[in-house]
Amino acid sequence: MSTSSYSLSGVAPARFEEPHGLAAELPCFEMVGDSVAMRRLRMQVDRIGPHFRTVLVRGEMGTGKELVARTLHGCSMDREGPFVVCHSAALDDSDEDRIRELMRTARRGTLFFDGIEEMPLSAQSRLVRAIEPKLGTRMIASANQDLQVLTASGRFRQDLYYRIAMVEIVLEPLRExxxxxxxxxxxxxxxxxxxxxxxxxxxxxxxxxxxxxxxxxxxxxxxxxxxxxxxxxxxxxxxxxxxxxxxxxxxxVSPEMNRPDVPTRLQDVVERHVFQVLKSCAGNKLRAAEMLGISRSTLYRMLEGCSEHS
Missing domain, CATH: 1.10.8.60 (Helicase, Ruva Protein; domain 3)
Incomplete structure (x- = not known):
């Protein structure tokens, strides 16, 4: 390896180290890193994957919650079944039939609720009623926030929290x-x-x-x-x-910020930055929200209020 650079041969992705672990056999198990946090995560996935029917994966935007969910699915006895993604923020109080249909679609597989803290309270009650253990559907939910805190403040249903948080995996941010x-x-x-x-x-x-x-x-x-x-x-x-x-x-700071025609009102600056990030993501709102460090629903609300978007 060159002394002035990092090469592909010099830094290899860390993989699961226990040769008999189910996660080690998965080609999709690409959670790279050899830090204490990543070694602990791989051990958790290997131990939890084959056994638990409901798992909560918590971490900041962009930490890899869906990757962990897919790997848990791949470690389970139902890994040959479907992996169905539900974007929780898109559900509303009239979606009980849709939730039941998702449960049936993911039968003998995994139903992944992405960003479950963004699910409206009315939809949360529909989900509690729609859960049918006899279908054999595994449920994994991801959250950017601490659901215990949301439950204590009345922003998340306690009965749903206890349903989905049988086991919780917390992902460390990259800065740590x-x-x-x-x-x-x-x-x-x-x-x-x-x-x-x-x-x-x-x-x-x-x-x-x-x-x-x-x-x-x-x-x-x-x-x-x-x-x-x-x-x-x-x-x-x-x-x-x-x-x-x-x-x-x-x-x-962009050099153009020194131009006199650049807006200085906080709202205008925020809107400008949001659109710059959205443009850099080729209009992909999921990536833009992750880069901005906000939820998708927050981004949607910001876009609705932006004059440029109307």
């Missing part, structure tokens, strides 16, 4: 496991280099130092986006500082 950043960066570099037909094999020390110094509010999804954009811009074999343009845009 910075030792995993080189492995993650090299893993994404390898993936996108192959995907886009590039020959990028290394990350310069300068670029890696910037990645290590960043706070990653968008967590793993943010570093994924930064590496994707960097690989697309790189024409050589080494990813350099100059290729991390999306990281610079997220970290620094």
């Amino acid at each position: 496991r910075a030792e995993d950043i080189p492995g993650l960066a090299m893993s994404f570099l390898k993936r996108f280099s192959s995907l886009y037909g590039k020959d990028v094999e290394r990350i310069s020390n300068g670029a890696m130092e910037r990645l290590l110094a960043h706070g990653w509010p968008g967590n793993v999804r943010e570093i994924e986006n930064v590496l994707r954009n960097g690989v697309l811009q790189c024409d050589g074999q080494m990813l350099e500082n100059d290729h991390l343009t999306s990281l610079r845009e997220m970290c620094g």
Whole structure:
């Protein structure tokens, strides 16, 4: 390995280490990292996956909650069954039939409620009534917030909380496991280099130092986006500082902010930033919300109130 860069051969993704663990046999088990937090997570997945019918996965935006849910599904006895995703914020109080249909669709498989804290209270009561253990549907829910706190404040139903939180897995934010950043960066570099037909094999020390110094509010999804954009811009074999343009845009102040025609009202500045992020995500609202560190429903409300969006 070059002394001035990180190479694909020098930093390998960490995999589950116990040779007899179910998670170790899964080709989709790509939770990269060798930090204490990631080793503990892989152990939890291996122990919980085959046994528990309801699991709550909690963590900030972009920490990989759906990946964990899919891996839990792959570790279960029902791994040959369907994995059905339900976006909780999209449900309303008239969706009891839809919830029952989702339960039937995911029979002998897994029904994943993404962002369950965003589910309206009225829909939560419908879900409690729709749960049918006899269907054999496994339920995994993800949450960005602490549901115990929401339950105590009356914003989440207590009976639903006890239904879904038989076991809880908490994902650490990337800023608290910075030792995993080189492995993650090299893993994404390898993936996108192959995907886009590039020959990028290394990350310069300068670029890696910037990645290590960043706070990653968008967590793993943010570093994924930064590496994707960097690989697309790189024409050589080494990813350099100059290729991390999306990281610079997220970290620094744009030069155009010094122009007199740039809005200075807080609301206008926020709206402008939201649209810039949305544009950088090619209109993908899920990615934009994760990069902004807000929920999808919050982003939708912001877009509804933006004059540019109307």
